Amino acid sequence: MPAEWEPHQRTWMAFPTANPTFGESDSPDLARARQAWSAVANAIVPFEPVTILVNPGDQKAAQSVLNPAVQLVEVPIDDAWLRDSGPTFVTSGAKPLAVDWRFNGWGAQSWARWEHDALAARAVAELTGTEVSSSTLTQEGGAIHVDGAGTVLLTETVQLDPDRNPDWTRAQVEAEVHAQLGTNRAIWLPRGLTADYGEFGTRGHVDIVAAFTASGGVVVHTQTDPGHPDYEVSREVTEILREAQLNVVELLAPEQHEVDGELVDHSYVNHFVANSVVIACSFDDPRDAQAVEVLEKVYPGRTVLSVDARDIFAFGGGIHCITQQQPL
Numbered sequence: 001m002p003a004e005w006e007p008h009q010r011t012w013m014a015f016p017t018a019n020p021t022f023g024e025s026d027s028p029d030l031a032r033a034r035q036a037w038s039a040v041a042n043a044i045v046p047f048e049p050v051t052i053l054v055n056p057g058d059q060k061a062a063q064s065v066l067n068p069a070v071q072l073v074e075v076p077i078d079d080a081w082l083r084d085s086g087p088t089f090v091t092s093g094a095k096p097l098a099v100d101w102r103f104n105g106w107g108a109q110s111w112a113r114w115e116h117d118a119l120a121a122r123a124v125a126e127l128t129g130t131e132v133s134s135s136t137l138t139q140e141g142g143a144i145h146v147d148g149a150g151t152v153l154l155t156e157t158v159q160l161d162p163d164r165n166p167d168w169t170r171a172q173v174e175a176e177v178h179a180q181l182g183t184n185r186a187i188w189l190p191r192g193l194t195a196d197y198g199e200f201g202t203r204g205h206v207d208i209v210a211a212f213t214a215s216g217g218v219v220v221h222t223q224t225d226p227g228h229p230d231y232e233v234s235r236e237v238t239e240i241l242r243e244a245q246l247n248v249v250e251l252l253a254p255e256q257h258e259v260d261g262e263l264v265d266h267s268y269v270n271h272f273v274a275n276s277v278v279i280a281c282s283f284d285d286p287r288d289a290q291a292v293e294v295l296e297k298v299y300p301g302r303t304v305l306s307v308d309a310r311d312i313f314a315f316g317g318g319i320h321c322i323t324q325q326q327p328l
Contacts, residue, residue: 003148010049017055036311084140087121098125107163157204195265200316213298217247270318281309
């Protein structure tokens with residue numbers, strides 16, 4: 001699997017559709033989600049092509065908020081987290097492959113629907129003319145992060161989740177991940193951020209905790225408040241990665257910890273790297289500008305654009321969670 005900062009052919013996304021997460025077709029929440037997703041697509045498309053899966057009947061709504069340069073393709077979908085339900089693109093020699101992980105709604109969560117999303121990876125592969133590599137491992141694209149040089153980050157509460165892979169051992173998970181991604185070293189993190197275990201959480205996706213960077217390091221969500229439950233999570237993750245001989249770069253967590261009295265997992269780690277640009281999360285927070293400075297250093301030569309990610313996180317994820325790169 002090429003690193004995310006390697007050249008892309010395009011970015012894939014999905015357009016929010018009516019469901020238990022976003023509400024009915026006339027709900028204000030769905031309108032908010034569509035605006036938030038579209039802001040990300042519109043920020044990416046000047047730098048590389050963007051194709052968005054649109055549920056039948058939603059095309060007019062999509063056209064009303066998206067840059068006309070964004071390509072729309074009608075495909076039945078249940079939700080809009082294409083990092084998770086879409087394919088993981090890899091290369092086998094000069095030949096591209098689309099890994100189709102088993103998808104079961106983030107561990108068969110009660111609110112989730114995945115009848116169509118379980119088929120989304122194959123739909124995208126067919127649209128791109130890419131051969132599919134089917135995996136029997138249940139996981140999502142946000143549950144892995146690679147450096148493109150053999151190392152992959154995993155999380156014990158995702159790949160070893162009994163509601164995802166009840167009969168899999170750690171060794172079996174590693175063997176399958178390495179076989180599909182071409183990696184040879186797995187670094188296991190014990191868990192994800194605390195709020196990611198809430199009602200609409202993923203139960204520990206790595207892509208809001210740590211991410212490899214083009215400068216050869218790994219950025220880590222760093223909570224500086226000792227009273228916050230993620231303070232110890234950050235310390236443990238940092239220690240594990242440093243013990244693995246990685247150059248850890250701290251991305252300080254936003255100062256705001258709660259929204260409407262509820263703990264949030266707002267994270268600058270959940271950015272997306274596209275051709276010549278980094279799409280960064282912003283939260284109208286005092287640390288937004290500092291995060292941009294860090295990202296500019298670890299992705300030298302790239303423009304860093306901030307997009308308000310608060311409404312995306314309100315529905316259970318961030319900018320990285322709604323985007324999926326197709327490498328050249």
